[in-house]
Amino acid sequence: MVASQIAATRPEAAPATPSLGLPLAPPIERRRLQVYIVLLLVDAAAVLAAFSLAGYLYFGDALHAQVMLEAQLIVPIYWTVAMSNGAYGAEAALNARKGAARAVLAILLAAATIVFLAFFLRASQNFSRAISALGTLLSVGAIVALRDNLTRFAAWRCGPTAMNQLVLLDGGHPLDLPNSYQIDARQHGLEPDVNDPHALNRIGLFLRNMDRVIVSCTPERRAAWSLVLKGANVQGEIVDDQVSELGVLGARRSGGYGALVIATGPLGLRNRILKRGLDVGLASAVLVLLSPLLLLTAIGIKLEDRGPILFVQRRVGRGNRFFSIYKFRSMSVDQTDSHGTASAQRSDRRVTRMGRLIRSSSIDELPQLVNVLKGEMSLVGPRPHALGSLAGDKLFWEVDARYGMRHSLKPGLTGLAQVRGLRGATTHENDLAGRLQADLEYLEGWTIWRDLAILARTLGVISHHNAF
Known part of the structure; x- marks a missing residue:
């Protein structure tokens, strides 16, 4: 599908009833089916x-009986x-990485099934493990190598979205939806008059061959458009x-009332077990492996000014509840900022010689x-901030009303913002914006694979030019 745009103009400046060639879009279902069949056959080959x-x-025989x-x-x-895990869905067909990942998972599961059946049926003599x-x-290897070309084929046959999308403007805000028809x-x-068959027929002509229709209208017309879309055999949105x-995540109807879902609650039990298992296992191992370094750091801090080894500060954790965070002390005892009002700056005079060394290498964070x-923190999550942290001359939560959303998960030793290099002093309000956006992005959908990827990327930013 070639992305088409039919420019929308303000009603008062437009002619009464302009004529258009209807239907607006050619049917795309058959092309999608062709793509799926090609994917099936190519994967099998x-x-x-x-x-x-x-x-x-x-x-030495490509056609050997066991093979x-x-x-x-x-x-x-x-x-x-x-087919079950979405390897042939529209999203996978148009995204080489997702398509390849789902296809690889499918082939691995299929191979495991063969091994299990051979063992269960006691037919292992008919199969070669090699x-x-x-x-x-x-x-x-073959599936991954082919997916990129197959993705291009899918985009060529079905367009960049593999869907016919229509934006209907009826007095609401204009929408900039790429690869869509707009009228x-x-x-x-x-x-949208459900009592007028002729009016419904006219709408039906415009909606013909559409897969998704988004209506932007005034509040008083939403109920009428809702009834029309329910009978239009399309994916309808208002x-x-x-x-x-409100940051709505979904909607539900229950007990005679309708509600907007704006928070999902904690991770599911399985994901909580996975995340906690990763935290405990890896944190324990790192503490044991780095115990000599921790001991040397503690001795170095004590020898420099005879002050306390650890710096303990109250921070905001999951559910907006306070907890005490542990760090190796890096500032002079009499200049330690217990409220975190003043972020450390480059060449900060409060930082000791030992403190400068451990801050530049992130060793000061290891007691966490x-x-x-x-159980107060996780290895990966939004970094916990001090209560008095300022971005410019405003407290963090005064800069953006969404700030509190980052407390829906345990704070982390590292996070998406940190591996993107977003750390250091928050001299201006904009210094917080990128970090907050990264934290909110992390909250959108947790997977253990993303946590592992962030941990791996953390190794490359342990020493950072903004760590001071």
């Missing part, structure tokens, strides 16, 4: 070719898993400014591993 190559490398048996069994199982491993590995409902005589203002083991 890739798997069969991979197992044949494995047979040639191992047996053909495993290849013929794994393809239908792979198809079944791939062929299974080599064939699966080659299949993964002004009043300019084209579209009236723009409501409060959705953005104890906070992690206590």
Whole structure:
């Protein structure tokens, strides 16, 4: 689909009923089906070719009986898993990385299923473990290599979204939705009158072949457009400014009332177990491995000015509850800022010689591993801020009303903002904006894989030019 735009104009400046070629968009369903079939066939060919190559490398025979048996069994199982996990959905078809990741997961699960069935049915003598491993590995490589070209094919056949999208403007705010058709409902005589079959027919002509329709109208017309869209056989949406203002995540109907879902609560039990297991396991291991470094750091701090080794400060944690955070003391005892009002600056005179060393290498943060083991912090999450932290001349929560949202998860030893280099003093309000946006992005959907990726990237920013 070539992205088309039909410019919307203000109703009072437009002619009464301009004529358009209807339907606005050609049907796209058949093209999507063609893409899915091509993906199915190419993936199957890739798997069969991979197992044949494995047979040639191992047996010297690409058509060896064991090879053909495993290849013929794994393809239908792979198809079944791939269809279930979205490897052939529109999103995966248009995004090479997501498509490849889901396809690889499907082939691995299919291979594991074959191994399980062979063991359960006591038919392992009919299968070669070497062929299974080599064939699966080659299949993964082939699928990943082909997905980029298949993504281009999908975009060529179905357009960048694989959907026909229509924005109907009926007195509401204009929308800038890329790759969509846009028309002004009043300019084209579209009236959401459920008691007028002719009016509904006219709307139906404009909506024909559309997959998604977004209506931006005045509040008093939303109920009427809602009824029209419910009977239009499309994915219908009505723009409501409060959705953005409240940060709505979804909606539900229950017990005779309707409600907007604005918070999801804690992670599910499985995810909480995974995240806590990662925290405890890794934090314990790091504390043991780095115990000599921790001991030397403590001795260095004590020898420099005989003051306390640790700096303890009250911070805001999960659920907006206070907790005491631990850090190696890096400032002179008489100049320690217990409220965190003044962020450390470059060449800050309050920082000791030992403090400058441990701050530049992030060693001062290591005692927070104890906070992690206590359950007050996590390895990955939004960094906890002191109560008196300022961005410019404003407290952090005075800069942006969304600031409190970052407290829905445990604060972290590192986070998305930190691996993006967003750290250091907050001299201006804008210094907080990027960090807050990164924290809110992290909250959108937790996965253990993203936590592991952030931890891996943290190794590259332990020493940073903004760490002082």
